[in-house]
Amino acid sequence: MKGVNAARVIAAPEDHLPEALLRLQRRNFLRGSVAASALVASTGAAAQTTSAALVPPWTRSLGAPVVTTGYGMPSKHEANVQRRQSPGLTPQPQASISFTPLQNLFGIITPSGVHFERHHSGMPEVDPQQHRLMIHGLVKRPLMLTMDDVMRFPSVSRIHFIECGANGGMEWANVAVPTVQYTHGMIACSEFTGVLLSTLLDEAGFDRAKGKFVLAEGADGSALTRTIPMEFALADVMVVYGQNGEMLRPENGYPLRLLVPGVQGVSSVKWLRRLEVGDKPWNTREESLHYIDLLPDGMHRQYSGVQEVKSVITMPSGGQRLVGKGYFEITGLAWSGRGRVKRVDVSVDGGRNWQTARLQEPVLTKALSRFRIDWNWDGAPALLQSRAVDETGHVQPNIHQLRAVRGVRSIYHNNAVQTWRVQPDGEVWNVQVA
Amino acid sequence: MKGVNAARVIAAPEDHLPEALLRLQRRNFLRGSVAASALVASTGAAAQTTSAALVPPWTRSLGAPVVTTGYGMPSKHEANVQRRQSPGLTPQPQASISFTPLQNLFGIITPSGVHFERHHSGMPEVDPQQHRLMIHGLVKRPLMLTMDDVMRFPSVSRIHFIECGANGGMEWANVAVPTVQYTHGMIACSEFTGVLLSTLLDEAGFDRAKGKFVLAEGADGSALTRTIPMEFALADVMVVYGQNGEMLRPENGYPLRLLVPGVQGVSSVKWLRRLEVGDKPWNTREESLHYIDLLPDGMHRQYSGVQEVKSVITMPSGGQRLVGKGYFEITGLAWSGRGRVKRVDVSVDGGRNWQTARLQEPVLTKALSRFRIDWNWDGAPALLQSRAVDETGHVQPNIHQLRAVRGVRSIYHNNAVQTWRVQPDGEVWNVQVA
Numbered sequence: 001m002k003g004v005n006a007a008r009v010i011a012a013p014e015d016h017l018p019e020a021l022l023r024l025q026r027r028n029f030l031r032g033s034v035a036a037s038a039l040v041a042s043t044g045a046a047a048q049t050t051s052a053a054l055v056p057p058w059t060r061s062l063g064a065p066v067v068t069t070g071y072g073m074p075s076k077h078e079a080n081v082q083r084r085q086s087p088g089l090t091p092q093p094q095a096s097i098s099f100t101p102l103q104n105l106f107g108i109i110t111p112s113g114v115h116f117e118r119h120h121s122g123m124p125e126v127d128p129q130q131h132r133l134m135i136h137g138l139v140k141r142p143l144m145l146t147m148d149d150v151m152r153f154p155s156v157s158r159i160h161f162i163e164c165g166a167n168g169g170m171e172w173a174n175v176a177v178p179t180v181q182y183t184h185g186m187i188a189c190s191e192f193t194g195v196l197l198s199t200l201l202d203e204a205g206f207d208r209a210k211g212k213f214v215l216a217e218g219a220d221g222s223a224l225t226r227t228i229p230m231e232f233a234l235a236d237v238m239v240v241y242g243q244n245g246e247m248l249r250p251e252n253g254y255p256l257r258l259l260v261p262g263v264q265g266v267s268s269v270k271w272l273r274r275l276e277v278g279d280k281p282w283n284t285r286e287e288s289l290h291y292i293d294l295l296p297d298g299m300h301r302q303y304s305g306v307q308e309v310k311s312v313i314t315m316p317s318g319g320q321r322l323v324g325k326g327y328f329e330i331t332g333l334a335w336s337g338r339g340r341v342k343r344v345d346v347s348v349d350g351g352r353n354w355q356t357a358r359l360q361e362p363v364l365t366k367a368l369s370r371f372r373i374d375w376n377w378d379g380a381p382a383l384l385q386s387r388a389v390d391e392t393g394h395v396q397p398n399i400h401q402l403r404a405v406r407g408v409r410s411i412y413h414n415n416a417v418q419t420w421r422v423q424p425d426g427e428v429w430n431v432q433v434a
Numbered sequence: 435m436k437g438v439n440a441a442r443v444i445a446a447p448e449d450h451l452p453e454a455l456l457r458l459q460r461r462n463f464l465r466g467s468v469a470a471s472a473l474v475a476s477t478g479a480a481a482q483t484t485s486a487a488l489v490p491p492w493t494r495s496l497g498a499p500v501v502t503t504g505y506g507m508p509s510k511h512e513a514n515v516q517r518r519q520s521p522g523l524t525p526q527p528q529a530s531i532s533f534t535p536l537q538n539l540f541g542i543i544t545p546s547g548v549h550f551e552r553h554h555s556g557m558p559e560v561d562p563q564q565h566r567l568m569i570h571g572l573v574k575r576p577l578m579l580t581m582d583d584v585m586r587f588p589s590v591s592r593i594h595f596i597e598c599g600a601n602g603g604m605e606w607a608n609v610a611v612p613t614v615q616y617t618h619g620m621i622a623c624s625e626f627t628g629v630l631l632s633t634l635l636d637e638a639g640f641d642r643a644k645g646k647f648v649l650a651e652g653a654d655g656s657a658l659t660r661t662i663p664m665e666f667a668l669a670d671v672m673v674v675y676g677q678n679g680e681m682l683r684p685e686n687g688y689p690l691r692l693l694v695p696g697v698q699g700v701s702s703v704k705w706l707r708r709l710e711v712g713d714k715p716w717n718t719r720e721e722s723l724h725y726i727d728l729l730p731d732g733m734h735r736q737y738s739g740v741q742e743v744k745s746v747i748t749m750p751s752g753g754q755r756l757v758g759k760g761y762f763e764i765t766g767l768a769w770s771g772r773g774r775v776k777r778v779d780v781s782v783d784g785g786r787n788w789q790t791a792r793l794q795e796p797v798l799t800k801a802l803s804r805f806r807i808d809w810n811w812d813g814a815p816a817l818l819q820s821r822a823v824d825e826t827g828h829v830q831p832n833i834h835q836l837r838a839v840r841g842v843r844s845i846y847h848n849n850a851v852q853t854w855r856v857q858p859d860g861e862v863w864n865v866q867v868a
Contacts, residue, residue: 056564058705059653063556065527066685067517071507072547075688077562078681083501093499106627106676107591109543113506114680122497128511130490154763157541157794157804193540219493242540244678246548247512251500254509271492329588360591362796370591 074113080104083114086182089170094122095222097164099185102314102333108159108360108368110188112244117251118164118186118265120286121221126271128255131219133239137277140205147255151241153195153203158238158261159367161335163187163307165264165291168414171399172406176430180317183418183430187335189368192259193242198234201277211277215284216258219273225284226267227303228260236261236366239272261366262337263305264412266291296407307337309396310415311344311371311388322426325379330357331372336390340364343389344371350383350419351398357386382422383431508547514538517548520616523604528556529656531598533619536748536767542593542794542802544622546678551685552598552620552699554720555655560705562689565653567673571710574639581689585675587629587637592672592695593801595769597621597741599698599725602848605833606840610864614751617852617864621769623802626693627676632668635711645711649718650692653707659718660701661737662694670695670800673706695800696771697739698846700725730841741771743830744849745778745805745822756860759813764791765806770824774798777823778805784817784853785832791820816856817865 074081083098090096100116117123128147136142164186170177177183197214214233218224228237238259241248248254253270260267266286281287281303293301311334316322330348334341340363345354360370371386388396399416406413421431508515517532524530534550551557562581570576598620604611611617631648648667652658662671672693675682682688687704694701700720715721715737727735745768750756764782768775774797779788794804805820822830833850840847855865 056561056653058558058560059655059657059707061558062528062655063553063558065556066530066532066551066553067519067527071516072549072683072685073505074680075562075684077689081680082505085501093501094496096500098500105679106589107625107679109625109679111678111680112545115506117500119497119500122499124492124495124497126492127490128509152761152763154808155540155765155806191541191543219490221493221496223493244545245539245541245543246508246515246545249506250509251506255511273493327586329586331589362798364796372589374588 081114083117084181084185086177095120097166097186099181100188102180102185102187102312103317103320105314106370108189108333108364108370109244110190110368112190112246112249112252115188115190115249115252116164116186119220119251120224123251124220124271125250126219126254131255131271131273133256133273133275135200135204135275135277137215138207138211138279139201139277140207141203143200143204147241150195150239150256153199155193155195156238157191157193157242158236159189159191159364160259160261161187161189161366161368162259162265162268163335163337165266165305165307165412168416169411171414171416171418172403172410173408177318178430179319180312180314180418183318184312184333186265187333187368189335190243191245192238192240194238194240194259197237197239197258197275200239200275201233204277206277210279213278213281215274215276215278215282216267216269216272217274217276218269219271224266224269224286225282226269227281227284227287228258228267232260232263260305262307262339264291264307267305291412293406293412294409296409304413307335308413308415309336309338309341309388309390309394310334311341311386311396312418313346313384313386313420316384316422316428317420318428318430320428322377322422322428324426325377328375328377329372330375330384331370332386334359334369334371334386334388335367336388336392336394337366338390338392338394339366340391341369341388342391344369345387345389346371346373347385347387348375348382351385351387351417354387377422379424381424384420384422384428385417387417515548517551518615518619520611529554531600531620533615534622536614536619536621536746537751537754539748540804542623542767542798542804543678544624544802546624546680546683546686549622549624549683549686550598550620553654553685554658557685558654558705559684560653560689565689565705565707567690567707567709569634569638569709569711571649571712572641572645573635573711574641575637577634577638581675584629584673584690587633589627589629590672591625591627591676592670593623593625593798594693594695595621595623595800595802596693596699596702597744597769597771599700599739599741599846602850603845605848605850605852606837606844607842611752612864613753614746614748614852617752618746618748618767620699621767621802623769624677625679626672626674628672628674628693631671631673631692631709634673634709635667638711640711644713647712647715649708649710649712649716650701650703650706651708651710652703653705658700658703658720659716660703661715661718661721662692662701666694666697694739696741696773698725698741701739725846727840727846728843730843738847741769742847742849743770743772743775743822743824743828744768745775745820745830746852747780747818747820747854750818750856750862751854752862752864754862756811756856756862758860759811762809762811763806764809764818765804766820768793768803768805768820768822769801770822770826770828771800772824772826772828773800774825775803775822776825778803779821779823780805780807781819781821782809782816785819785821785851788821811856813858815858818854818856818862819851821851
């Protein structure tokens with residue numbers, strides 16, 4: 001850890017166009033160097049310097065009063081940390097995706113302000129006073145609940161990830177999306193608060209003999225519907241109103257959504273308005289035409305919901321640039337829809353040698369886990385990979401293993417090992433290794 | 435859990451004036467009732483209703499596209515969830531406090547947008563490219579670090595609370611502040627990311643024989659300074675740049691702050707610019723004139739930093755109103771600067787009988803813990819209290835026990851049991867019980 005005085009890995013550029021992401025910038029590095037030489041003649045002398053010219057303006061003036069800005073926002077210097085659309089990915093911005101800027105984030109909690117979005121008919125503006133949740137079907141006591149009703153039930157708070165089933169979908173074939181925001185940015189992790197679905201089903205007196213499935217329906221224009229198997233519904237599914245301490249954000253289902261921990265995000269129906277107990281799957285549009293896996297033999301695999309064990313290095317990652325040799329902390333995220341992450345191994349030579357990374361404590365079930373490992377870069381080309389194992393023993397596959405089973409025509413459930421190539425000049429690229 | 439169809443506990447009013455908080459409102463309840471009768475003729479019939487008139491506008495229209503609003507914000511319907519100043523508490527809004535709206539929050543993570551503020555000379559606008567952290571004093575290698583330098587060190591992420599030492603200060607005597615936002619709102623809990631201070635001290639080669647204390651200094655106009663004992667510095671103190679997944683917010687120290695887990699907030703110096711290793715405490719202004727405890731015998735207790743075990747019920751709490759008898763979930767927060775919360779007991783009769791509450795898992799060290807307990811209100815007057823015990827065996831005292839030792843002239847370190855009185859009409863008041 002000697003000689004930490006080079007600039008850090010450069011963050012992803014502000015421009016949201018993928019083409020521009022490939023024009024790697026040196027802005028931060030240059031600015032930092034210039035500023036350093038201007039402000040400090042030498043490290044030893046700086047302690048004694050009291051000249052007003054060397055005292056920054058924010059120390060010489062009165063700052064802003066409290067609560068002048070209402071609800072707080074990030075610094076203007078962090079304006080590049082934002083959700084981004086992948087241009088051309090979807091024809092309509094209402095039936096589209098915005099991606100979480102994973103390359104800029106720390107820890108395991110995703111700020112709600114940059115949580116990825118996936119709408120099927122745009123983001124509705126729901127009035128919580130008018131909103132209702134209906135619970136019906138194979139139940140003794142159909143319920144029509146106001147938000148006040150829902151919030152009066154016994155509650156739980158749990159930290160879980162939500163990952164779109166299509167996260168990594170562009171990587172099935174040989175499309176190397178440039179940055180981790182676009183390769184893996186359809187994931188986020190929050191502390192959710194709400195009522196266990198089992199509590200509400202009990203209140204409605206659901207038919208324990210015949211009730212095998214629950215249909216969830218959203219209140220948006222798409223009235224999106226998904227079938228939830230009763231074993232999931234009774235295990236840990238939540239009807240959620242709180243996210244990261246406050247009410248859900250509008251784009252993430254305000255005022256009420258379902259949360260099906262570990263299962264692809266589409267099942268965590270946003271703007272939840274209806275739950276129906278039934279004896280068989282409904283086979284609705286979003287589970288028969290979409291969110292299905294096209295297999296090599298031409299068959300479709302349906303109702304494949306669980307997000308298998310997966311990980312990705314977020315720094316260094318595509319579009320960044322290492323500024324000089326020496327020490328870097330490699331860090332990233334790992335998760336499994338089946339439980340806790342047990343171990344994450346990291347390779348810097350494309351998978352020939354592996355070392356076990358540190359995991360941020362506590363490791364939580366069906367939540368993001370942050371991993372970190374030390375790396376001294378010698379300046380030679382490197383291929384960075386991470387590979388996670390979960391507590392059930394599932395091991396994250398590489399892309400070849402996955403394609404051997406699933407072919408190259410899928411969109412959903414790509415949990416393959418991601419490879420970032422570090423070039424001698426420090427530039428980091430997304431590559432599909434042979 | 436039968437008959438959940440009354441409106442929930444009414445949230446605190448939107449007006450930020452304490453006087454107005456006492457005019458308890460029925461707005462939410464009435465709106466909810468009216469809306470329910472207008473929208474649904476009967477629960478059973480609603481499932482079959484397909485008339486467009488009964489389908490809300492957000493289901494009949496295309497919603498907003500993704501990422502139109504930039505960095506995401508809460509719903510406009512949640513505009514009342516905000517930091518508030520206590521009018522008249524401080525003469526200057528730059529040397530002031532804004533309080534966290536605990537009554538509106540869920541779980542243990544505090545949204546950064548409503549994290550309480552405490553400035554001594556206003557919130558400075560620090561340019562991260564110009565900002566430097568100097569480490570000097572009893573060290574072999576004085577360091578002058580850029581933000582890029584700091585962020586290149588090995589990092590950790592941990593969930594911890596920050597509580598101002600003055601939290602609850604107005605309750606020492608008999609001033610009953612009306613709401614939990616004002617009684618306990620100088621606390622928040624976040625996932626922090628940064629570098630362990632021990633890592634930086636090692637890098638600087640600090641004098642392990644003579645170096646017994648570290649001085650931390652902020653870059654704001656007050657150049658606030660605090661002495662940190664080396665045993666704390668080497669244990670779990672962090673130099674923090676990340677909060678809840680993103681960079682620190684400006685009002686909470688952007689781009690760099692100290693975090694001294696479990697110790698009163700003033701030691702977690704914001705806009706951190708200087709760390710000096712020395713052999714004795716500095717006895718600076720903010721540790722000799724302020725942040726000291728005036729004892730009954732007229733002596734001052736200095737350097738009393740640890741925030742002892744504490745808890746408070748956040749719902750129901752002062753300024754809210756229970757709408758009718760029946761089931762309510764009592765919930766609140768507990769914490770200890772000495773480690774994990776071991777148990778929280780709740781009384782509804784002013785401390786004569788106690789029941790143990792459920793604790794949200796995982797219980798983390800020096801972090802907020804959410805507790806919950808079921809309560810069936812019979813409509814009679816009730817006195818709600820919570821009492822926490824931490825893993826070291828410390829028990830939260832009541833106000834009489836605390837005053838017997840500390841008198842009534844202190845400001846800091848009030849960790850007494852809080853009592854909320856529920857009146858027969860459901861109104862909840864802050865009282866000091868005899």
